[in-house]
Amino acid sequence: MRPTDTGVAPNEVEVGEMLADELDFVIGVDTHRDEHALALVACPSGARVQERLIGADERGYAAALAFAVERAAGRRAWAIEGTGSYGKGLARYLTQRDERVHEVERPKRQGGRARAKSDRLDALRAARSLIAAEKPALPRAAGLRESLRVLLQVRTSAVAARRVALNQLRALLVTCPEPLRAELRPLTRARLLRLLRAKRPRRHTDPQLRGTLLAMQLLAVRIEALTLEERTLKQEILPLARELAPQLLAEPGVGPITAASILLAWSHKGRLRNEAAFARLAGAPPIPASSGKVVRHRLDRGGDRKLNRALHTIILTRRRTDPDTIAYIQRRISEGKSDRDAVRCLKRYLARSLFRQLEAMPQPA
Numbered sequence: 001m002r003p004t005d006t007g008v009a010p011n012e013v014e015v016g017e018m019l020a021d022e023l024d025f026v027i028g029v030d031t032h033r034d035e036h037a038l039a040l041v042a043c044p045s046g047a048r049v050q051e052r053l054i055g056a057d058e059r060g061y062a063a064a065l066a067f068a069v070e071r072a073a074g075r076r077a078w079a080i081e082g083t084g085s086y087g088k089g090l091a092r093y094l095t096q097r098d099e100r101v102h103e104v105e106r107p108k109r110q111g112g113r114a115r116a117k118s119d120r121l122d123a124l125r126a127a128r129s130l131i132a133a134e135k136p137a138l139p140r141a142a143g144l145r146e147s148l149r150v151l152l153q154v155r156t157s158a159v160a161a162r163r164v165a166l167n168q169l170r171a172l173l174v175t176c177p178e179p180l181r182a183e184l185r186p187l188t189r190a191r192l193l194r195l196l197r198a199k200r201p202r203r204h205t206d207p208q209l210r211g212t213l214l215a216m217q218l219l220a221v222r223i224e225a226l227t228l229e230e231r232t233l234k235q236e237i238l239p240l241a242r243e244l245a246p247q248l249l250a251e252p253g254v255g256p257i258t259a260a261s262i263l264l265a266w267s268h269k270g271r272l273r274n275e276a277a278f279a280r281l282a283g284a285p286p287i288p289a290s291s292g293k294v295v296r297h298r299l300d301r302g303g304d305r306k307l308n309r310a311l312h313t314i315i316l317t318r319r320r321t322d323p324d325t326i327a328y329i330q331r332r333i334s335e336g337k338s339d340r341d342a343v344r345c346l347k348r349y350l351a352r353s354l355f356r357q358l359e360a361m362p363q364p365a
Contacts, residue, residue, distance in 0.1 A: 025049070025072035027064075028104075028127025029080040030119045031087035032056065038064060039123035040071055046128045051120050056086065061093040068099075079104045079130035081122070083139035091139045102136040104129050140267040148240045152260045155233035162226035169219045176212045184216075196220035245361060248354070253317035261310035266358050278355040283308040284347040311347045311354075 023043045030037040034056055040049040052067055054060035068076060077100040083091040094101050104126045130136055169192075173184055184192060201214040238256040241263065242249055248259045265281060272278050279285045283303030318325035325346065332342035 022075065023077050023131075024074035025068075025076040026127040026130050027068055027072060027076065027078050028123040028125070028130070029064075029078060029087060029090065030122035030126060031080065031082045031085075031090065032119070033086055035119075036060065036064070036087070036090060037119035037123040038067065039120060039127050040068075041124065041127040041131070043131055046131050048124060051123070053119075056089065058093070061090050064090065065094065065097065065099070076100070077102060077130065079126045079136075080139070081106050081126050095139070101139055102130055102133075103139045104133075104136070135273060138268070138271050140264075140271070144240055144244055145264060145267065148237060148244070148260050149264050151233050151237050151240070152257070152264065155230055155237065155257070158226050158229045158233065162223055162230065165219050165223045165226065169216060169223065172212060172216050172219070176216070177206070177209050180209060180213065193220045193224055197224070245358065247357060247361070251314075251354075251357075252322050253314040255313075258310040258313050261306050262354060262358075265304050265307040265310075266355070269359055269361070272355070275352045275355040279348055279351040281307060282311055282347070282351045284311060284344070284351045286344070286348060308347075311350050312343075314350060315343055315346050 021044065026041050026043060028039040028041065030039075036054050036056055038052045038054060040051070041047060042049055050071055052064075054064045054067075068078075078091075078094055079102055080087040080091050081104055082088075083101070083103040091101050091103075106122070173181065176184070184195070187195065196213075196217045197220050199213055199217055201210050201217060204210040204213065234256060237260050241256045241259040244263055245259060248254055248262065249256065254262075266272065266278065272281065276285065280300075281303050283300040283305065285300055287300050315325070319329060328346065329339070329342050332345060333339060337345070
């Protein structure tokens with residue numbers, strides 16, 4: 001299946017209990033900025049066949065594929081580390097040519113200095129870890145989802161920078177000299193930014209007033225620029241989210257930003273085993289924390305915090321507008337649950353519901 005603009009993973013196939021039963025060879029790849037190390041191993045023994053270094057560029061990717069065609073004729077798969085960073089280019093190149101690509105974790109460093117380390121050894125470990133995997137991971141889908149990822153990433157940084165600038169401006173409003181403080185404090189944010197942009201700091205002779213006013217003016221210009229940037233990015237994100245999962249945006253409380261965060265975490269059908277794995281990824285599973293006669297569960301502080309924040313945002317919106325959610329929260333609190341426990345239960349339910357909806361989305365041929 002050729003990759004399409006929808007970004008569905010082209011090598012999305014069913015895997016057996018052991019991948020070694022389905023393959024003749026595995027090529028492990030240890031990825032770096034300028035160079036990748038390849039290690040070809042035979043299945044199912046994991047015996048090393050050959051190793052090679054390639055450049056991390058188009059010519060190097062072509063050389064890697066030629067190496068595989070020549071030395072690993074038959075059923076083969078690639079075990080690539082860092083498919084979201086240094087290995088992204090190679091993974092994209094191979095999937096576009098119908099190669100079977102899986103993502104493997106970088107090896108954990110155990111044993112201190114006695115643990116052997118080299119790029120070739122890491123590539124060999126990557127290949128052997130794939131052979132032993134029961135359900136190997138697929139790289140995150142590209143295409144529209146990759147466009148969505150970079151737009152959301154830049155928007156997140158713009159929102160964070162805008163928040164910092166607003167906090168700095170509020171602090172200056174508290175400490176700025178009179179009568180400027182009395183003039184600016186009663187203003188709304190929009191009027192404050194507009195007034196500061198029109199000020200002429202250099203006309204003042206008092207150095208403290210001049211310096212403070214200049215700093216506030218520059219912050220106002222920065223806030224307005226970042227606000228415009230955030231709105232522009234949100235306008236670009238909305239049609240992408242609508243094209244990838246229109247039914248997701250139809251859910252109550254789901255906006256373009258939360259929909260984008262959910263889509264990026266899920267990525268594509270088959271990436272996660274089941275809805276419990278999706279809940280674990282979202283940091284929404286019930287973690288037992290019982291002791292003695294007290295039976296309770298606690299919040300999970302792990303997982304993808306961006307996905308967890310998206311679920312939390314949806315629930316906050318539904319608590320204000322959705323009658324079923326309001327009734328559920330009230331019922332759980334009347335049963336003795338805390339407000340936090342009720343929200344945790346809702347997050348788990350929401351993770352289940354959204355995962356089933358995403359997995360049921362039609363996939364292009």
